[in-house]
Amino acid sequence: MLNIYRKELFNYFWSPIAYIVVPVFLLISGYFFSFSLYYLKLATMSNAFHNMSILLLLLVPVITMRLIAEEKNSGTLELLFSMPVSIGSLLFGKFLAAVTLLVIMLAGSLIFIVPLIVHAQPDFGPILTGYLGIFLIGTCYISIGLFVSSLTENQIVAALGTTAILILFWFIRYIGNFEALQFINLPFEFISTSTHQGDFVRGLINFSSVVYLLSLSALFYGLAWLRVHLLRTG
């Protein structure tokens, strides 16, 4: 697993992905944070977390698009199948490398706390829960991206497919607002990732939110495992 993890991490930092995704994430979320702090005079991170979650809808697919699709396209997945590497190690190594990049992005955003401390006395509780929430949502996005990447050889298709699913999960809570769709009796509010993100930003660690996000991660990770297993068994 460690060898796959190292290889994936090497790939992120060899290719332009890490050098584009991390600065773009920090610059855009930094801009919105500064706007909120200096223009709206809000000495909290809540807006920043909300904007970060939306940014991740667009950036996580860039991180995950190549995870399996690139290996399939270049034929290296066949090579990995012929080696003493289990599917579990293969997927977890890749998943962990993507999570590492997410952690680096989030760690970079810790710098936002400095002006908060300088200009006000921030409440660290919601900041900590906000980071926990965005981390859980990010890992959820990564699992979804990992699964979609296993469905295709084309990285662009993988990225677009992941974005579509992530956007669906983000906005699905609003489906209930459409009268025509009200006959569908599903807990859209609960299914939506944006609902759970709101709880964390408010400083709440809602047990059901944690379980839901972990379950969603596990579900897509499991689907990715099943897909790769089917590819291996042919």
Place this chain on the structure above:
Amino acid sequence: MLEVQNLTKKIDGKTIVKDISFSLHEGEILGFVGPNGAGKTTTLRMLACCTLPSSGTATLDGSDLIKNGMAVRRNIGYLPEVPPLYEYMKVITYLKTIARLKGIPKNSVAEAVDEVIEKCFIHKMAVREIGKLSKGYRQRVGLAQAILGKPRLLLLDEPTSGLDPGQISEMREIIRTAATKSMVIFSTHILQEIQNLCHRIVLIKNGALQYQGRLDQYGLADDGITHLALRLQGETEIIEGVLSNPDHHTTFRLEKNSNVPADIKATVQFPENPDTQTAILKELLNNNIRVLEVSPLAKDLEQTILDFMRSE
């Protein structure tokens, strides 16, 4: 030892490989020959543990391919038709990564990588990015990863396709060297490769095994005909007269050497009988024809294999 028993692969209800059985011993090079779509690559992929057989099995040194997949994988080196390379890596980084993935102990990785770099003549390219290498070098890097860790079984899918004659010759040498410590199976369309490298062949068509055995015995099972190539000097008419003597029951073809008109190459076939051969040569000499060279002609293997591939 590799033992393959009734290996079958069905995809979407269609049988791609049907009941293939063969065995392979230490130091042997086995050629997989057959037309496109015959099932060669699928068989190699099953043996490389890239896909599971629908039925049948294979054991490598007693370890079952399905039940003991991880143990078998530790002893396999596989080079697919398109070398599986990480374009963004340097050659040495790639080989080190593969060595670690193959489970080569950490303290032996550098040594193992140096060894294959030397064997595959890629030391000059060791720090070059793979994406910038020529086709020949990419193929060598692919082969280097396959022989890393001295696998017991080396599976090579068309390892020489698209290479120039010099590269093919080098590739052959690498495979020959590798075969001293491994069993090698390789598929190819190039018949020269089979003749030059293989101890035995497996002919496969429409997913089924058609022949396995020594190459020189395939389809050439003695047809009772002797084939001779002669280099002669003398009058063409006299040569024709001797060779067309009905007593010898020969068929022949004459070709003149354009540089030396008196030099004539004769390809002669006649029923196998040492007396006939002596009689023909004696008659030629008695007619003042100089016999410069007599060599038994290898039967037309290429034609035989091509006939097999084209046949229904």
